Amino acid sequence: MADAPQSPSGAGAAATPGRKRAAAAAAGTVASLRPAAALTVRDGITITEAAQLMAAKRADSVLVVDDEERLAGIFTAKDVAFRVVAEGLDARTTYVRDIATRNPLCVTSDTPATDALNTMVARGFRHLPVCNEEGDVVGLLDVIRC
Numbered sequence: 001m002a003d004a005p006q007s008p009s010g011a012g013a014a015a016t017p018g019r020k021r022a023a024a025a026a027a028g029t030v031a032s033l034r035p036a037a038a039l040t041v042r043d044g045i046t047i048t049e050a051a052q053l054m055a056a057k058r059a060d061s062v063l064v065v066d067d068e069e070r071l072a073g074i075f076t077a078k079d080v081a082f083r084v085v086a087e088g089l090d091a092r093t094t095y096v097r098d099i100a101t102r103n104p105l106c107v108t109s110d111t112p113a114t115d116a117l118n119t120m121v122a123r124g125f126r127h128l129p130v131c132n133e134e135g136d137v138v139g140l141l142d143v144i145r146c
Contacts, residue, residue, distance in 0.1 A: 030116050031109040033146050035130045035139025040065045043072060043097035047084050050075055050096050061127045063137050064100045070135040073100035074127060106131045109138060117146060 025031035039062045041050055050062055054077065064073035075096050083099045084091055106129040107116045120128050120143045130139040 026110065028113055029109060030107050030111045030113055030130055030141065033113050033116070033141060035109075035141050036145065038063045038129065038137050038140040040069075040137055041075070041096060042067075043095065043100065045096055047080065047089070047091035047094045047096060047099060051077075051080055051091065061140070062096075063129055063140065064096055065137060069137070071104070071106055071129055071131050071137050073097070073102045074104045074129065075100040076127065104129060107141070108132060116141060117143070120146075 025034070039053070039057055039059045041053065041062045041064055043064050043066070054060065054062060061074060061076040063071060064075055066072040073096075079099050079101070080091075083089070084094060089099075105119070105123075105125075107119070109130060109132070116128060119125065120141070126143050128141040128143075129137060130141060132138055
């Protein structure tokens with residue numbers, strides 16, 4: 001990821017299909033938890049744009065993707081409070097790439113559900129991205145909804 005700020009033009013957001021209806025999700029896997037659709041953004045948007053999108057979609061996190069749509073980070077409402085507001089940063093000129101947690105841990109649809117949930121509890125994660133083997137975002141687990 002480049003360090004130089006990029007123009008937010010062309011920086012899009014999309015809801016990634018979180019549930020591809022398979023014939024039957026294997027019992028006891030992450031797929032059986034029915035991960036929610038993940039809201040994704042490019043790292044070149046500002047904190048203000050990301051926060052406005054999160055508010056409009058009533059989401060408390062977005063997954064940050066790279067140019068190939070691979071998972072690159074996660075940005076949460078907690079990041080807005082602890083990393084932007086608390087540090088006195090200007091949300092209009094600070095980019096998601098500067099704040100988001102880079103290369104977050106993720107699971108695949110066939111990961112045992114207990115492993116995913118134990119990881120979330122043990123590490124204090126509220127959100128856990130679900131990706132395929134290529135790193136494409138498939139969905140998002142929220143510990144509250146699980």
